[in-house]
Structures are given as structure tokens and as C-alpha cells.
Amino acid sequence: xxxxxxxxxxxxxxxxxxxxxxxxxxxxxxxxxxxxxxxxxxxxxxxxxxxxxxxxxxxxxxxxxxxxxxxxxxxxxxxxxxxxxxxxxxxxxxxxxxxxxxxxxxxxxxxxxxxxxxxxxxxxxxxxxxxxxxxxxxxxxxxxxxxxxxxxxxxxxxxxxxxxxxxxxxxxxxxxxxxxxxxxxxxxxxxxxxxxxxxxxxxxxxxxxxxxxxxxxxxxxxxxxxxxxxxxxxxxxxxxxxxxxxxxxxxxxxxxxxxxxxxxxxxxxxxxxxxxxxxxxxxxxxxxxxxxxxxxxxxxxxxxxxxxxxxxxxxxxxxxxxxxxxxxxxxxxxxxxxxxxxxxxxxxxxxxxxxxxxxxxxxxxxxxxxxxxxxxxxxxxxxxxxxxxxxxxxxxxxxxxxxxxxxxxxxxxxxxxxxxxxxxxxxxxxxxxxxxxxxxxxxxxxxxxxxxxxxxxxxxxxxxx
Numbered sequence: 001x002x003x004x005x006x007x008x009x010x011x012x013x014x015x016x017x018x019x020x021x022x023x024x025x026x027x028x029x030x031x032x033x034x035x036x037x038x039x040x041x042x043x044x045x046x047x048x049x050x051x052x053x054x055x056x057x058x059x060x061x062x063x064x065x066x067x068x069x070x071x072x073x074x075x076x077x078x079x080x081x082x083x084x085x086x087x088x089x090x091x092x093x094x095x096x097x098x099x100x101x102x103x104x105x106x107x108x109x110x111x112x113x114x115x116x117x118x119x120x121x122x123x124x125x126x127x128x129x130x131x132x133x134x135x136x137x138x139x140x141x142x143x144x145x146x147x148x149x150x151x152x153x154x155x156x157x158x159x160x161x162x163x164x165x166x167x168x169x170x171x172x173x174x175x176x177x178x179x180x181x182x183x184x185x186x187x188x189x190x191x192x193x194x195x196x197x198x199x200x201x202x203x204x205x206x207x208x209x210x211x212x213x214x215x216x217x218x219x220x221x222x223x224x225x226x227x228x229x230x231x232x233x234x235x236x237x238x239x240x241x242x243x244x245x246x247x248x249x250x251x252x253x254x255x256x257x258x259x260x261x262x263x264x265x266x267x268x269x270x271x272x273x274x275x276x277x278x279x280x281x282x283x284x285x286x287x288x289x290x291x292x293x294x295x296x297x298x299x300x301x302x303x304x305x306x307x308x309x310x311x312x313x314x315x316x317x318x319x320x321x322x323x324x325x326x327x328x329x330x331x332x333x334x335x336x337x338x339x340x341x342x343x344x345x346x347x348x349x350x351x352x353x354x355x356x357x358x359x360x361x362x363x364x365x366x367x368x369x370x371x372x373x374x375x376x377x378x379x380x381x382x383x384x385x386x387x388x389x390x391x392x393x394x395x396x397x398x399x400x401x402x403x404x405x406x407x408x409x410x411x412x413x414x415x416x417x418x419x420x421x422x423x424x425x426x427x428x429x430x431x432x433x434x435x436x437x438x439x440x441x442x443x444x445x446x447x448x449x450x451x452x453x454x455x456x457x458x459x460x461x462x463x464x465x
Contacts, residue, residue, distance in 0.1 A: 046341045047078045048333075051092075051106040054083040057295030058361045066357060070348045077341045090115065093332060097121045102332045104342040105349070108157055110327035110402040114447065117146055117156050123331045124154035129343055130350065132158065136367045137465035139394065139449075142457075143401055148446045159325035160355060161364030162392050162399060165219045167312070168279060168287040168297070171305035171383075173198075173208075177285070181307055181383065184286070188227070191312040195266040198285045206268040212275035212284035214267050217257050217415055220288055222400075223321025224253035227313045231398050231461055234319070236411075237450035241440045243407075245414065245433035246426065254418055254425045261419075269419055280304070291363030291388050298361075307383030310391055318396040325402060326364045360385075365392035369465070394465035401449035410436045 052062055067079050082103070084092060090112045096102040097119065108116060116122050132155055133141035145153045169181055177198055185191040195210030213220050226234035229249040238244050261269045267284075279287035280301045288311075297306055311320050329349045333342045348354055355366045356376065365388050371377050372389070379389045391397050410432055417428045454460055 045076055045078055046338060047080060048104040048338060048341055048345060049080050049082065050345065051082050051084050051089065051103045053086045053089065053107045053109075055295075055362075057299050058358060059083055061357050061361060066354050069353065070345065073348075074341075074344060077344065079345060093121050094119060097332070097334070100334055102334050104331070104333035104335070104338050105329060105345050106332045107329050108327060110157075110159070110325050110447070111404055113144075113146070113157050113327065114404075116330070121332055122156040123333070124156055125158070125331070125346075126343065129347055130155075130158070135369065137369055137394070139399065139457075139460045139465050140367060143447065143449065146446065157328040157330045158350065159327050159367045160329070160350070160362070161359050161366045162323045162325050163291050163362070163364040163388070164321060164323035164391050164397055165216070165223055165288055165290050165311060166308040166387050166391065167211075167310070168289060168293065168306055168308050170279065170282065170285055171307060173282070173285045181309065184309060186310070186312055186316045188312045188314050192260070192264050192266065195286065196264050199266050201265065204270070206271060207283065209267045209275070209278055209284040209286075211260065211266040211286050211288065212278045213257075213260070213288040214269060214272070214278075215274040215276070216288050216290075217419060218412060219290060220257060221250075221253045223311055224256055225249050226319050226321045226398060227311070228252060231319045232451045232454060235322075235398060235400065235449075235451040235454070237400060237448050239450045239452045240445055240448045241437070242450070243411070243433055243436040243440065245411065245436065246429035250429055250433075251426055254414070254429065258418065258425070294363035294384065295361040308385075308387045310387045320391045320397050322400050323392050323397040324400060325367075326362060327402075363388065365389060393463065394460060395463050398454070398461070399449055401447045403445055403448050404443070406443075407436060407439055407445075410439060 052059070063081055067081060071078060086109055089106070089108060093102065093106060093108070093112075093116060102121065108122075113122075132144070136158065140159060144155055144158055146156065147153055167184070169184060171181065174181060174183075179198075185194050191211075197210070198208070199206070199210035200208040222236060225236060228234065234249060236244055236250075244250055260266055267275065275284065275287050276289055276293060276296070278284045279289075280297075282304060291308065294308075297304065313320060329346055331339075331342045331346050333339060350368075352366075352368065352371055352374070355368060355371065356374070359366045359371075359377070366372070366377060372393075375381060377385065377389055379386050381389055413435075414428050414432050417423045417432075418425055449460075
């Protein structure tokens with residue numbers, strides 16, 4: 001087993017990759033020493049294996065731009081990339097670790113963190129590699145230090161960034177209808193009136209949706225909770241072991257969604273057409289979707305002129321809803337000699353050099369707070385990004401942390417029961433709330449950020465984050 005030791009001063013300087021560190025090493029080293037910008041003559045090259053989540057929108061960038069850039073900056077390190085479907089990653093890592101041939105670096109999903117840390121697949125991040133509180137904020141530094149409440153709690157994986165839902169709009173359709181993006185109303189009352197006006201039905205066939213959201217009802221339900229009840233009472237989790245589905249807010253949010261279908265008729269539930277497909281085909285003026293869709297718009301629908309805006313709310317201002325993390329890269333090497341180069345690659349992947357490219361394609365606001373003022377990620381970043389920059393600020397939305405997919409499946413059962421089967425909203429919410437709370441009682445979750453957590457840490461709902 002690799003020892004959990006701190007890095008030497010030289011290792012730290014190498015990992016930080018700062019110009020000052022490189023200059024300092026070069027000034028103190030003779031020709032051909034490690035401080036040189038190129039690999040010394042005859043110096044061995046370390047070949048790392050890195051597993052990346054298989055995402056078509058990001059693979060090409062990583063393979064053709066990012067890794068060549070990294071290798072040019074670190075000529076003594078070569079990286080063999082392997083793209084692995086997310087659904088297979090956790091089991092493949094467990095199997096590889098047991099066989100003694102785990103990759104050196106791997107991306108994971110946040111829901112894998114608990115299991116992979118307990119099975120000692122992930123190496124703890126040395127304190128010298130990143131100051132999490134300084135670079136990512138107090139909330140991240142609190143949530144991701146695991147196991148929580150223990151003396152040996154460490155960081156193992158960190159979020160690349162956070163993302164949330166937004167309203168996408170089709171600029172071409174708006175222009176045809178005589179509107180500009182800034183004409184789209186920002187309160188729910190006015191937005192619904194407007195969306196009804198731009199919706200077109202041909203008998204029972206929807207030919208143009210004013211507000212497409214079919215397939216994204218659960219995401220819409222989550223933000224509506226906050227729109228109706230604020231940052232604390234709107235949180236779906238009252239505590240880490242208590243889900244709220246059948247409270248007044250949860251029931252009213254579902255009724256609001258069903259009214260969008262049955263009363264206002266701004267989208268069709270009978271046709272069963274996923275809202276993203278309707279929008280991508282040019283048959284929806286607006287769409288509700290999480291912003292991972294940004295990369296798809298750029299790569300799969302390049303002919304559509306589009307932008308995004310903040311969710312309508314009942315007040316027209318914050319809080320705009322919930323947000324969630326995109327985790328992240330980890331070091332998983334089982335070779336002592338690969339430790340330093342693996343952490344060097346890790347720090348590159350958790351740096352502006354990589355995240356500036358990755359975050360745009362993934363639709364996430366970078367977790368590195370220093371990047372928030374970058375023109376590409378600021379509130380002045382244009383119609384494809386400004387809403388992301390605004391909504392994902394800690395004072396404008398609420399991070400619920402993350403929970404296992406089994407819990408998500410339980411909560412997700414509310415959707416077909418209400419939308420497709422026409423069951424009573426209250427009865428469905430009560431049934432699945434009981435099932436969700438039973439699951440939490442039997443499976444405690446450290447990774448949920450509940451209303452109680454925010455009540456105890458109100459600074460997490462401020463710009464301090």
C-alpha cells in the first residue's frame with residue numbers, strides 16, 4: 001500500500017506549477033537538473049494511465065487539446081487516456097484495484113466517492129497540492145473532507161464545478177415572433193402568459209412549445225420548491241435523514257407543473273417528446289434543462305442560435321433554485337514511483353488550464369473561485385454563460401450536495417405516477433416520502449446538504465460560500 005505521506009518541498013513546487021516555483025528551482029539547479037524546462041538528456045519518461053468519463057462533448061478536447069498541452073509543459077510525463085462509460089467506472093475501479101492495476105488518475109461521479117474511499121481506491125489529496133478552503137470556499141472544504149467528524153478526515157475528490165437548471169431560448173424563433181431575449185419575462189406569472197402566447201397547437205398536436213420541459217419535471221420541481229418557500233424551507237432535505245416530498249411546498253410544486261400541461265398547455269405530456277429533442281429540432285421557443293446541455297447545443301445543434309436565462313421566479317429575483325456538483329478527478333495509482341507525476345497531472349486537471357475548457361463543455365461554473373472573475377465565466381460572459389455565472393453563486397442558489405442513486409430512484413417514482421398514471425399528487429408524495437425516509441434511516445448520508453446544515457451555517461448562503 002502506498003504510504004499516506006506529505007510531499008517534499010520540491011514535490012510541492014512541481015505540483016503547483018507556478019512560474020515562481022519553476023523559476024526558483026531553475027535558479028538553484030545546475031544545467032540538466034529537474035528545474036530545467038525540458039526533460040534532461042536520458043531522463044526516463046513516466047507513462048501514466050488516466051481514465052476519463054466517456055463524454056463525447058469533452059473527449060475530443062481532452063485528447064486533442066488538454067493532454068498535449070499538459071505533456072508539453074511536463075515533457076517527462078506521458079499520458080495514456082482511456083474513456084470509460086460512467087455507469088462502468090466504479091466497478092472497473094474496484095476490480096482494477098483488487099487486481100493491482102488501477103489507473104494512476106481517474107475521474108469519478110460524486111456518488112462513487114463514499115464507496116471508493118471506504119474501499120481505499122482513492123488516495124487522499126496532500127495538503128500541499130491544494131488549499132481547498134482558500135481556492136474553493138468553506139462549503140466545499142467542509143462537505144468533501146471525509147469521513148466527516150473523524151480525526152483522519154481528508155479530501156479524496158473535489159468538484160470541478162457546480163451546475164443547475166436554466167431556461168434556454170431559441171433566438172431565431174424569438175426574432176420571428178418579434179421578441180428579443182430581454183423581452184422574456186422573469187416572473188412566473190408573466191412568463192406563463194407570454195409562453196402561452198407563443199405556443200402553437202394544431203388540434204391535439206403541439207407544433208411549437210412556448211416552454212418545453214417534458215422529461216425535466218423533477219428538476220423543475222426542485223427549483224419550484226425554492227421559488228415557493230425560499231432557501232431553507234424549499235430544500236428537499238429538512239435534515240440529512242429527512243426528505244420532504246409531501247409537505248405543502250412539494251405538493252404545490254407538482255400542481256404547478258401539472259397546470260403548465262393541463263391548464264396553460266405550454267408543452268405536451270400526451271406526446272411524450274423529450275423537451276431537449278423538441279428544442280433541438282427548432283420546435284420550442286424556450287426549454288428548461290440543466291446546463292450540461294450547453295455542450296450538446298454546440299456540438300449537436302450548431303445551426304440553432306441560442307442563449308440561456310435565469311429561471312423565472314415568483315419575485316423575479318433570487319433565490320433561483322438548487323444546484324449540484326460535478327465531481328471530479330482523483331488519484332488512484334498503486335505505483336509508488338507514479339505518485340509525483342500523478343499528482344502533477346491531477347493538479348493540472350484541477351487548474352484553470354484544464355477547467356477553462358472542460359467547464360464550458362460541461363456547462364458548470366468552475367469550483368475555483370479565482371476563475372469567477374474570468375471574463376469567460378463572469379456575469380458579463382454573454383448569452384451562453386452569464387446566467388450560469390449568476391445562478392451558481394452561493395447567494396443565489398442552494399447546493400443540496402449529493403445522494404445515492406437509489407434515493408434518486410425513489411424520489412423519481414413520483415414523476416410517472418403523477419404525470420403518466422394520473423395518481424393523486426398528495427397520495428403519491430406521501431408514499432414516496434415514506435419510502436425515501438426509510439431508505440435514509442437505513443443508509444445514513446454525509447453528502448446531503450440539508451436545510452438544517454444551512455441553518456447552522458448561514459454563511460454558506462452568502463457570497464463567502
